[in-house]
Amino acid sequence: MLNAFRQPVRVALKRQYATASTPFVPPRSLQHVDRTPRRPEKVKPESPTFYTGRSDYYDQVNELETAVTHSRRALRTLELLPLPKHARDSLPPAQPAWRSRDDMSSLFARRLTTSRYRRLTELLSELESHQRIASTAGHPGLAGGISGVMRIFERADKDAFLGRGKAKPVKFDRFGRSYTVGRRKESTAQVWMIPVQAPAEKADVQESLPDYSLEPRVQDAFEHTQATRVPVNVTTTSILVNNIPLNEYFPSPADCERIIRPLKLAGVVGAYNVFAIVRGGGTTGQSGAVAHGVAKGVVAHVPEVEQILRKAKIFKRDPRMVERKKTGLAKARKRYAWVKR
Template sequence: MLSSRTLARIAVGGMHSALRTPAPTAAAAVVLSTPFRSLSSVSQEQPINGYQALSGFQNKPASPSYFTTNPVYNELIVNLDYTYRQYRPISKPSKTAVRPNWLGKEAFTAAVGVDALKTSQYRLIVSKLNQLATLTPRPAPVEALFAQFAKTEEQLTQKAKVRVVDHLGRALATGRRKEASASVYVVEGEGKIQVNGQEASEYFNKSQDRESLLKPFEVTKLLGKYNVWAMVQGGGTTGQAEAISLGIAKALMTHTPELKPTLRKAGCITRDMRVVERKKPGQYGARKKFQWVKR
């Protein structure tokens, strides 16, 4: 049995709690009385980015790619993988299937519908499309994807700009190596070579750089028959000398297209894509690691 004093305390506490708890409003009563399932069935606003907003509740988005940093790109990769798995049992992969000519990186970025596309992302999409191209016969959805990302007949017929010799007898060409970029003018003359307004022998102190600079003239036996005026920037002396050498080789082909087999065999018109590998975080350099001692 509770004493009268205890019962009085319980009654007073209940009155205070009732005063502190406000009565539910009409809107709150509707929300509390409405089951959670029915909230998704009633929509007061238009869908926004895959969501339907209603009284602070948000439904599940249409795709999990919504939560990624690049949902459009990730959704495309998922769709390409799903399409290949869906039609692979129906169509047999063939190694001899003809692959379409895909769009370039810039045109591909516009076709995908993103602001920017990394080179690694572009290569991954192309590899997925090449995987779909092995299916024979190709289903209609696959052909629709190819029509979106493949080059049209007009784009295939477009040819590269033809280099010509200007009215002053000059041939302009561009060469790149590592971080160096060079614009080279080649004109018939007595064999003078100027780099950024200086003589090549003064600009390049190393004999190795001067030899790589003159390599296109030596393999074609045209040393002393053309004048060269080059403007180069970026990189070091080795990269600049090889960039100018590539520009000279291209300009010589403009003057005499018959020199192309000789220059290609000597490797003068092949762009050297090698660059210095970047340093990695947590390492001493690109490959070298810090010394590690167990104890």
């Protein structure tokens, strides 16, 4: 009971001693005392997005927005914006090759969400459109500056990425012959197209060819084969499929018409000799494969007709294949009859 009354007195004495223990220091004695504060002053962050937790991402977004604003202002100063619809349609097509979301995340040291990645690609796409306008209008300085900004966010394998799906250029030999491969479903056709030459030009070509001398036995066998061979009437503008004339290999007029159609659309009927080797599939698939190869060869010889053949849907391959049979089914999709008992 007595201790309960003494406790407040001890607390009061402790407080009194604590305040009285602080010595009095005269002002003149404070001249040699270090008055620097114990806590250092806060340094202002370099970026206004320092406290967001994603300062790297928002800094890049701000820089891209600034680049878009400056490029838009420069194009408006040059009176290149806004563009009318017909002028915008005449621009070269866009070829975006931005980094993937995982690759882009490595730039910011954290994984990007889909919405943030989409925001970056939208700004980059707008910059890319400004770059196309500047390069088409003949302002390489402005276009080069915009390209320097976009190069940071482009893929390392940009050329290979943009080259996917593009057909390789058709090569010609020294006689002007083209070699293409056509496909349809499961059929594949190797097609050679040779321009028809005048008799004088043919004679010159024959004279320029080297003389390949054969051994006596090989020469006799070759002459015997030529003598016993059934003669085939081959005109200067013929189409041979597996060394057989077109109308004999494809009895159906629809198949023959399918092969001749690319030549008709391009207006070069009778201008080329066509030789094809086709394998796999049926007659319809083989005729489509030969037509595909002929279309590619025509475009190689006459590039101006490419858009005509593309609109006619001849230049594109038909990728359909036979669907495989499934376990438990009669065929690919057919089911067995179910009888209720």
